[in-house]
Amino acid sequence: MVGRRRFIAQHLALYAGTLLSAALLTACGGGSDTTGGTASVAARSVEKSAAQTDMGRKMDCSIPDETLPVGAANVAPAVVPGIRTWHGSRGTWSLSPTSRIVVEQADAGSLWRVGTRLRADLLEVTGLDLPIVVGPYVHPGDIGLSLKPCPGTTQQIGDEGYTLSASNSIILRANHERGARGKDNGLFYATRTLLQMLMLDGRPAGAHRTVPQGYAIDAPLYPERTFMVDVGRKFADKGFLEAYMKFMAWYKINTLHLVISGDLLDRTPNTQTGIKAAFRLYSHNPNFTQQPLSYDGLYYSKNDWNELEDVAEAYGITIVPEFDTPGHSQAMARAFDPSSTNEGLDTTNPATLRYVERVWDEFLPWFRSQKVHIGGDEAGDTASIQTFQNNLARYLQSRGKTVEMWQDTVSGQSNYDPNLVIQNWSTNGPLPWTTPKFKWINSSGSFYVTPNAGGYEESSGFLGDSFYGTDAGLPFTHPTSDGEVFDWFGNTAFIGATSTYQPAGGQIALWSDMTYHNPYTYEDLAHYVVKDVIPAAGQIWWNGQRRDPAGAVIPYATLRTSVAVLQYGPGVKDVAMFSGSPLSATAPAFSDPPAYVVTPDYPAQAGVLSGLAVPYNCRSCGGGEVGYLGHYGTGDGTLTMTIPVPSAGTYLLPIYYVMGTTVPETALLTINGAVPVTVTFPLTGGGSGGTSSTNNLSGTDQEVIVGTFVTLQAGINTIKFSNPTTGMPNIGGLGTPLLQPSR
Incomplete structure (x- = not known):
């Protein structure tokens, strides 16, 4: 009788666990199955879960052998960016048609989103459609996802790092409470590394299966890893921005800085006339009067912005909007005073600040980022400008935002709000204080890309080799008229003279100053001149220059061999500008810029x-x-x-x-x-x-x-x-x- 009661109790417990797994699948969106719908996914998941206790192993913190001698262990995978710490083991982990993605029950809701993205990308990379299941056990060939870091790794992996353990199954872990900006970036980046490892297994595209066994602890050097696009002067189609966010995320770049406002200048010799004012957000709220307008009538609506934010969230990207004030803000100046012909705002008028605050109030609900940017670019250095920027920054800080600003007026001034994050672009070194006053981002003018700008900065093309190392030995000459040292690592002073005054990160900037005289599209010329530097920037900002076991710097030419295989990552196979312009295994000469051709959707x-x-x-x-x-x-x-x-x-x-x-x-x-x-x-x-x-x-x-x-x-x-x-x-x-x- 006792044995029978124990038998019934065991089966009731198993049945209850099965129902819980099915319920979690329903709650977490199990209908994403492309092979049989919600019922199919749930049935397969429940069937697998019922057998876990018999066939699987606990998703524990055991790691592969770290004691193998040099030469006997698997070398670090040649992913880009490289892995910070790698302990190689022997053998390979193999994916098979019976493999699964297993998410831990405690964080199933958060993990399901990452698992769903991984499932779609694995299908593209390997040709296998894996089920997602909930539970604590993994089988050989499975991929386990967890937001519980193993003991001793919490501080090492920080906000955006992860561990990857590859034996007969793979376990990916990240910090739950410390996920950057409330996102599970660490786990998402772990999946990017796993996918890259698969793509580098030497098998044909779409049929990758194996990765080397070993254990990785990985985290970025810099929290701010930014690509900026000037959509104020030149409107960028949503499709371009969405494709680039996926490209950025593949190389672990985490921020898209969009300059929403700007004035396009007539740069005819001897004139710098602002003739085309733009502000790229349009509110259909009838109570919002004095809407800043764009000269060409092109805007992002709230629906458009939500779509961009959705893609950003799915790929670990933060979108930082910039309303550049008080300079380069003719659209706001005209909306505030229709008779105004000024390029900038009048900061001596107290009503100007109230108007700019009102513009921010209208659009702040659109933005999911904790960070916003108030400009300050080339605005001058008067007392009224300093007061205006400080008051605007504090107003936005009172609404829970971290505020960024260009460095122009800050270099010689210490009376700005110390909570501002300064983007330093024009000084050849850190901001001039012996002790740090501001958190700062290395946004050097030497990292500018301005298509069709002649010899200005990287207007002809930005080489990844240059950003990664130096120009030595490259068939390419960079402008030196501004006196700035070009490369990230060669300019020690610009990185920061002391360890206490390092930048929070860096930014590549794609400006649109020259479209008045020489129009182009983002998909042709802008992509052509900026694409090569994206993988290099991801490498440098994530963990610096790669080094071999002896400590010697691995040249970027070696990394290029991986980039040529990895390309733009999964999820972009239908993006014409990527398929028509593959990333190169050799340094491009930028000698064949594409012709300016636009083919409208309704031609x-x-x-x-x-x-x-x-x-x-x-x-x-x-x-x-x-x-x-x-x-x-x-x-x-x-x-x-x-x-x-x-x-x-x-x-x-x-x-x-x-x-x-x-x-x-x-x-x-x-x-x-x-x-x-x-x-x-x-x-x-x-x-x-x-x-x-x-x-x-x-x-x-x-x-x-x-x-x-x-x-x-x-x-x-x-x-x-x-x-x-x-x-x-x-x-x-x-x-x-x-x-x-x-x-």
Whole structure:
């Protein structure tokens, strides 16, 4: 009788555990299974869980043998960035069709998100679709995920580090309570390392199976590892930003700094006129008046921003928004005072601060980052500016934000709020105090990339070899006119003279200063000049220059062999700019920049010419642009297109166009036969309106983009352009309409 009761109790306990696993799967999103739906995943998971106690081993803290002599142990995997500490064992761990991803029950909710990302990436890398199960046991070939660090490793791995133990199963661990910014970055980075190890196993793409056995303890040198994009002067499509966040995360870069506002200058010789003001966020809140506007009508709505934040969260990225004030802020100056022609804000007017605070208040709920940036770039050094920046910083700090600012006015001043984080870009060394006053980030002007900027900094292309080491022996010359030492490690003073005054990290900056005269797209030229440095920056900021067992620096040329295999990582196989421009195993010469070509989503072939419009092909003008729908003389020439959208609503409609005039042009836009609206097309900065000898322009027509808000109906919409005067530009096509929120 006693034996029977024990038998029943054991089976009831097993049944209860099975139900708990199924319930956790449902709560954690088990419907992500691509082979049979929620029921299939739950059934497989429960079936596996029921057998764990018989076949698996506890997800404990045992590690592979660390005592093997040199030569007998597996060498450190050639991942990028490299692993901080590696203890090699013998043999390999192998993935098989029966392998599983096992998440510990205590943190199943948090672990499920990381497991789901890993599952999708493993499918791409290995061709195997692994089930995710909940439980404490792992089988040979399994991958275990845990947020309970092993004894003695908590401080070593810190906020974003991890341990990886590879024997007959793999256990990945990170700190739960110390996850950076509330994210499980450490565990996510552990999965990136595992995926890279698999990709380097020598097998064909999509069929990787093995990794060397061993034990890794890994954590970054610097918490701030940033790529900055100037979307104020040049609007970046969401697709570009989302693809780059995935690229950054593959090499463990954790911050995307977006400069939301900016003024595009006419840099004709002897003039620095701010002619195109932009502010890239648009609120549909009717109670928010004095909305800063962009010259080209292109914005991110709240829906757009949420989509960017979702991708950032999935890939361990923090998005830091910058509203540059008080300089480079003509859009806000005009919104505050429509009669203003100033490039910057008047900091002597107390109402200016209240207005800027109101702009921040409107958009702060959009931002998930604890960090924001208040600019200060090239703003001058007056008492009123210092007071303005301090007050704005303290206002945002009172709302729980860490505030960053450019260093321009700080270098010679110590009266700024000590809680500011300073991005140091123009001084050849740390901020000038014997004892640290500010936390600072190495954002050296030598790490700037500005496409089409001639000899300025890295405008022609940024070599990973240079950032990793020096320019010695490279077939490439960097500008030296500013006197800054270029590479990260060669400039000891810029890193910090003492260990107590090291930077919090570094930043590569992609500026857009020259798009007025020489337009380009992010997908072609910007990607071409900046892509090579991303893996190198990830390596340097994560654990510095790689060294061999004897302590000698491993050249970046060796790391390149891994980069050529690893490429842009999983999840981006459909990104054309990546597939069409693979990362190189050798240092690029940057001697073949891509031609400027834009192919709109709704291209010329979808248009219907009528009236006096005639076909026009800008390829003949020498600029390499796409064919255009039509150009217009005097009279009533019109151009009609149709576009489909899934639902009715307000959309931001991107319009590609080309013009060679010296004054803005307009067109009437008619949607589905409704009352026409006037669209103003800003100057492109190029074309037949001038020559390079007189106004620094290219002399060829250039295609650019303008946006306007329109109301579209579900299904097919008829879009008609017509010229009310003699000055309508040539229309190249329409971009994908972007649905806007109701408010």
